[in-house]
Amino acid sequence: MAExxxxxxxxxxxTVAVVSLPSCAPAGAESxxxxxxxxxxxxxxxxxxxxxxxxxxxxxxxxFELWSEGLEPxxxxxxxxxxxxxxxxxxxxxxxxAAQLSGLDIESxxxxxxxxAEVGVPERRRIxxxxxxxxxxxxxxxxxxxxxxxxxxxxxxxxxIATDLCYGRAIAKQQxxxxxxxxxxxxxxxxxxx
Amino acid sequence: MSQVIESDVCIIGGGIxxxxxxxxxxxxxxxxxxxxxxxxxxxxxxxxxxxxARMLAYGENPYxxxxxxxxxxxxxxxxxxxxxxxAMHWGGAVPRYxxxxxxxxxxxxxxxxxxxxxxxLEPYYQEAEERMGVAGEQGPPEYDPRSRPxxxxxxxxxxxxxxxxxxxDAAGIPFWTQPWARNTEPWQGRNVCQRCDxxxxxxxxxxxxxxxxxxRLLAAARIRLYDRTLIRSLNLASGSDRIETxxxxxxxxxxxxxxFRARTFVLAAGHSWSxxxxxxxxxxxxxxxxxxxxxxxxxxxxxxxxxxGFIELPMRLYPGIFPNNSLLxxxxxSPGPLDRYLRHDxxxxxxxxxxxxxxxxxxxxxxxxxxxxxxxxxRTRSTATAxxxxxxxxxxxxxxRLTLDPGMRxxxxxxxxxxxxxxxQATLDLEPHTHETLLGRFDELARAAGGRMxxxxxxxxxxxxxxxxRMGDDPATSVVDRWGRTHDHENLxxxxxxxxxxxxxxxxxxxxxxxxxxxxxEIAKS
Numbered sequence: 001m002a003e004x005x006x007x008x009x010x011x012x013x014x015t016v017a018v019v020s021l022p023s024c025a026p027a028g029a030e031s032x033x034x035x036x037x038x039x040x041x042x043x044x045x046x047x048x049x050x051x052x053x054x055x056x057x058x059x060x061x062x063x064f065e066l067w068s069e070g071l072e073p074x075x076x077x078x079x080x081x082x083x084x085x086x087x088x089x090x091x092x093x094x095x096x097x098a099a100q101l102s103g104l105d106i107e108s109x110x111x112x113x114x115x116x117a118e119v120g121v122p123e124r125r126r127i128x129x130x131x132x133x134x135x136x137x138x139x140x141x142x143x144x145x146x147x148x149x150x151x152x153x154x155x156x157x158x159x160x161i162a163t164d165l166c167y168g169r170a171i172a173k174q175q176x177x178x179x180x181x182x183x184x185x186x187x188x189x190x191x192x193x194x
Numbered sequence: 195m196s197q198v199i200e201s202d203v204c205i206i207g208g209g210i211x212x213x214x215x216x217x218x219x220x221x222x223x224x225x226x227x228x229x230x231x232x233x234x235x236x237x238x239x240x241x242x243x244x245x246x247a248r249m250l251a252y253g254e255n256p257y258x259x260x261x262x263x264x265x266x267x268x269x270x271x272x273x274x275x276x277x278x279x280x281a282m283h284w285g286g287a288v289p290r291y292x293x294x295x296x297x298x299x300x301x302x303x304x305x306x307x308x309x310x311x312x313x314x315l316e317p318y319y320q321e322a323e324e325r326m327g328v329a330g331e332q333g334p335p336e337y338d339p340r341s342r343p344x345x346x347x348x349x350x351x352x353x354x355x356x357x358x359x360x361x362x363d364a365a366g367i368p369f370w371t372q373p374w375a376r377n378t379e380p381w382q383g384r385n386v387c388q389r390c391d392x393x394x395x396x397x398x399x400x401x402x403x404x405x406x407x408x409x410r411l412l413a414a415a416r417i418r419l420y421d422r423t424l425i426r427s428l429n430l431a432s433g434s435d436r437i438e439t440x441x442x443x444x445x446x447x448x449x450x451x452x453x454f455r456a457r458t459f460v461l462a463a464g465h466s467w468s469x470x471x472x473x474x475x476x477x478x479x480x481x482x483x484x485x486x487x488x489x490x491x492x493x494x495x496x497x498x499x500x501x502x503g504f505i506e507l508p509m510r511l512y513p514g515i516f517p518n519n520s521l522l523x524x525x526x527x528s529p530g531p532l533d534r535y536l537r538h539d540x541x542x543x544x545x546x547x548x549x550x551x552x553x554x555x556x557x558x559x560x561x562x563x564x565x566x567x568x569x570x571x572x573r574t575r576s577t578a579t580a581x582x583x584x585x586x587x588x589x590x591x592x593x594x595r596l597t598l599d600p601g602m603r604x605x606x607x608x609x610x611x612x613x614x615x616x617x618x619q620a621t622l623d624l625e626p627h628t629h630e631t632l633l634g635r636f637d638e639l640a641r642a643a644g645g646r647m648x649x650x651x652x653x654x655x656x657x658x659x660x661x662x663x664r665m666g667d668d669p670a671t672s673v674v675d676r677w678g679r680t681h682d683h684e685n686l687x688x689x690x691x692x693x694x695x696x697x698x699x700x701x702x703x704x705x706x707x708x709x710x711x712x713x714x715x716e717i718a719k720s
Contacts, residue, residue, distance in 0.1 A: 049563045067251055075248075076255040078283070078394065079273040082655060084266045086273060089253060125562055132560050136553035141253055150553065157551035157566065163514055166551070166570045173514030174250060176390040176397065179378065182350045182516045 033098035035068060039105055040152070042117035046124040047132075047153040051165070060156045064142075067155060068094060071143060089143055097148040104128075168192035196441070196451040201228040201418065203717065204440055204456035206425050206471070207463035208233070209279025210703060211690030211710040213404035215460055217325060218714035220416035225718075227417045228454060229408065230440065232424040232467075233276035236260045238405075243397040246390070256395035257282055262445070264604045265424070269596075269613030270497070270656050271466040277421050278405040279464060281703065285393045285518065286375035286401045288328050288704040290319050292527040293339060294537065295698035298587070304535045304620055305589040308695045309667045309676045315708050316341055322707035323373075326402040327381035330373030337368065337524040346378045349387060352516035354544040357509055358580060359521060362542070365642035369521040372541065375402040382406070393518045420444070423452060426608060428459065428475040428484055428686070435479070437686045448606065458685050458720055461663075462710065465495070465691040469596045469662035470611040472673075472688075485663070485680040485688070490673045492596035494664045495613055497656025498697045501632040502583040504547045504648040505640040511578035513546045526584075526635075527699050534627050538586035538699045540635070545581040548648055549574050579648065582639065584632050585657065585699045591618030596662050615656045658702040660691035665709075678713035685720070689713045 044061040052060060073092035080087065101116075104127060108116040112123050131147040139158070145151035156162055160173045169186035203219060205212045208231030216227055236257040237245045245256035260276040272280045293312035298305040320342055323330075330344035348371040351359065355371075362369045376387045377400040387400040399406070411417040422445040431438035440454040461468045469492040473483035483491050521542040529537060551570045554560055561569055599612035617625075633650055640647050666672025669681035678687045690706040693713075698705075 047563060049567045051564055051567065070248075071252060072254070075252060076258060077253055078249070078255045079261070082270040082272065082657070082659070084268070084271050084273045086261060086263075125560075129560050132553055133558075136560065137555075137558075138550070138552055143252060153553070153566070157570075160514075162551065162567075166567060166574060167512050169512055171512050171514045173517075174391045176388040178388050179350055179386065182352045182389060182519075183356060185353045186512050186515060 033095045035065065035094070035098055035148070036101045036105075037065075038117045039101040039115070040065070040148070042124060043101070043104070043128070043149050043152055046121050046128055047149050048156055049165070060159075061152065063159075064152050064155045067142070068097075093143060093145070093151070097151060100131075100148045164189060165192070196453040198453045198455060199228060199418070199420070200455045201226040202456060203458045203460060204228045204230065204454045205460045205462055206230050206440055207279070207461065207467070208277045208404070208408065208419070208421065209462065209464055209690075210281035210404045211464075211706050212279075212460070212462035213407040214322065214325065214707045214710040215462060215689055215714045215717070216411055216417050217407050218321075218711055219718055220411055220414070222714075223718045227411075228456065229417050229419045230423050230425055230442070230454060231277050231419070231421045232265065233260065233262060233274075234422045234445075235405070236276045236278070236282060237395070239397075239399050242395050246392050246395045246397045249395060250392065256392075262424070265610070267466060267470070267611035267613065268599060268602060269466075269611075270615060270659060271611070271613060272464070275467075277408060277419075278403050282403050282405070283394050284703065287701045288323065288326065288330075288373050288375050289522060289524070289539070289700040290338075290340070291698040291700055291705050292337075292524055292537075294528055295587075295696060295700075298535075298537075298589075298696065302532060302535050305587070306695050309665055309672075310712075312339070314676075315705070315712065318708035318711040319704060321711050322704055325407070325711075326375040326707070327377050327384065328373050328375050328704075329378040329387075331371040333370040333522075333524065334368050337528050338370070344373060346381065349374055349376065349378055349519045350516075351521075352519060352544070354511040354513070354515055354578075355519060355521055355542075357511060358507075358542055358544070361507065361509075361643040362521065362523075362639065365639050367523055367525055367540070367639065369523045369540075369542065372520045372522040374519070376400050382410075389516055391514070391517055420452070420454075422446065425454075425471060426474065426606065428461075428471065430477060430479060430484075430683075435683050437484075437683055458687065458717055460713075460717065461686065461688045461692075462690055465659045465662060466596060466611050466613060468688055468690075468692040470598070472663070473596075473598050474608060480682070485673050485682045485686065487682050488670050490592075490664070490671065492662050493592040493594070494590040494661045494695070495594040495596055495615055495656070495659065496588060496590040496661040496694070496697045497615070497659035498585040498699055499588050499617075499652070499654050500583050500585045500657065501629060501636070501650065501652045502581070503633070503636050503650035504545060505580045505582055505636070505643075505645050506548070506648050507578045507580055507640075507643050507645040508576065509578055509643070510574070510576055511544055513544050513549070513578070515544070517544055524700070535624055536586060536628050536631055538584040538628075538632060540582065540584050540639075543581040545579040547579050547581065549577075549579055580645075582636055584635075585701075586628055586632065587699050588656065588697065589618050589620045590661060590664075590696050591616055591621075593618070594661070615659075617654070656697075658697055660694040660697055660702055660706065663688040663692035664695050665693045666695070676712075677716035678709065679716065687713050687717055
């Protein structure tokens with residue numbers, strides 16, 4: 001039975017969450033400053049593809065929240081090839097992101113007389129644009145993102161589901177899918193234009 | 195008072211060369227074997243699923259704490275110091291050197307001939323492939339000579355690589371699948387590759403890592419392993435040039451010396467730490483370091499350089515199907531007579547470069563939501579990117595050296611290694627011709643597909659490094675003989691990367707392993 005596009009999106013979004021999630025939060029990590037859920041979702045409506053639908057965007061935002069909770073600041077990174085140094089990820093971006101969400105609300109109130117979540121998507125994008133413009137044109141790693149809007153978008157667009165949606169094919173990168181079928185053209189996603 | 199540990203054979207180093215020697219000696223002799231590794235253990239196979247997930251999600255090192263703070267040098271060397279060595283992180287590419295690599299002076303009038311030929315090493319290549327479990331495709335025999343088939347069938351070409359091979363066939367250059375130390379069939383109790391796309395950390399055990407061999411040997415009680423134990427010196431027997439002890443300490447008890455005594459010592463500490471320990475072990479009889487009566491230890495440090503690029507292809511590919519397999523050609527590693535010396539390989543991968551999602555369009559306009567997806571689709575619908583790279587032979591020179599750096603010491607006051615890689619005049623003189631030829635070949639390949647070069651780059655990083663204890667028949671110009679036995683000390687062997695004469699134009703690990711197995715055969719006789 002052919003799965004529906006919506007089912008595919010649902011399953012794939014779940015996969016994003018599984019792949020993105022750590023097996024457990026690092027011991028001793030402090031609780032990050034909470035990311036205001038309503039404002040974060042409003043950011044998601046501005047930066048994530050509309051074609052995901054409300055359910056798909058919600059799953060993408062939820063996957064980001066879970067990922068964010070597991071983030072360990074200043075974690076050891078893989079050693080650069082033939083460079084005898086130990087390199088680390090950056091400091092905790094979450095307090096800054098939380099403050100940015102709060103700032104979006106304040107700015108929205110001043111500019112439009114309503115919270116960020118209450119204004120329309122065009123207004124939200126006007127507020128976000130200078131922040132996104134400064135970060136681009138590449139997404140970079142979400143943990144390195146200077147703004148929460150870029151972090152959220154980078155997290156989604158780096159995911160296997162985003163790649164599959166772009167190509168309209170079930171590529172399933174990084175999914176441990178066995179050697180069988182490697183030589184086949186990936187199957188079209190149901191309902192997707194190839 | 196020192197803790198004393200005695201064995202027939204003491205192997206210093208716990209990387210892939212050490213694993214090869216230990217395994218062969220364990221199977222072919224009754225010798226008691228001690229393996230001493232400065233680093234500890236890192237993520238076990240069972241833990242790699244979790245560390246892989248964090249690597250993917252957060253970019254974290256999947257082998258946490260795989261190094262010793264303060265025990266590091268300067269120059270191009272690995273930071274990792276752990277049981278399994280750099281071969282914990284490796285991707286598993288295991289091409290052989292070409293027959294020409296061993297005879298470049300005789301054939302082309304450049305560089306140095308090895309004291310052995312490809313045919314001398316060929317049985318050990320095969321043995322190393324079988325010990326690791328190598329999946330490979332037989333290339334054209336004139337460019338890929340071998341006496342027996344690969345242990346396992348090759349990794350399948352992805353749909354992307356199949357399309358790319360159609361292109362390279364049309365260009366008239368033979369390409370075949372890179373051989374990999376990754377299972378396509380169950381091998382020595384290890385799983386088959388599951389195409390997880392994260393070969394640096396394989397969560398299934400399909401990729402060979404040396405810890406598997408050590409664990410087997412430990413389970414069979416064929417070796418004793420002393421990890422987290424740093425050897426600081428090799429010491430001579432009184433009135434003799436034989437090595438009597440290796441002295442060091444356990445990281446948890448730095449004030450309590452540990453002394454290893456053995457009939458035979460095998461230095462298997464990789465391309466930087468092997469020469470380092472010999473130099474560090476200087477004494478009144480060998481004031482310039484052990485095995486260094488002719489001042490060759492630390493010299494002829496080598497590796498290969500590369501040119502690379504990205505090619506835009508007028509075809510649709512699906513990056514991500516199997517990004518860790520690649521196409522390989524050794525056509526130009528065995529070029530026949532040459533007016534000007536250049537030997538190189540070519541390898542090709544699928545790539546996402548220039549074709550990833552982005553935040554802004556070419557005109558700088560910020561993209562939102564569906565616009566990001568539309569822009570991404572437009573750039574992937576009918577064009578794709580291939581990554582191309584050629585390693586080429588760098589001619590070793592004695593001025594390319596590892597020395598002790600008195601300005602950089604570890605917590606115990608020992609000077610750390612410093613590697614100053616130097617390209618000899620012969621290599622520099624050839625460089626313009628090399629780059630012009632390579633970039634011309636890249637461009638020719640691109641045009642054969644109706645594509646174009648997007649970008650090119652030349653690297654002077656000495657990749658897949660080795661040297662420092664090169665092998666040779668003449669003690670005046672080498673440190674060890676063809677078997678890895680030091681000319682100065684009858685019971686001291688150096689194995690693997692340090693002993694190579696040149697780096698050729700292929701990844702070195704399989705050759706390091708084959709040389710180690712060849713040495714192990716000689717060690718077994720003693």
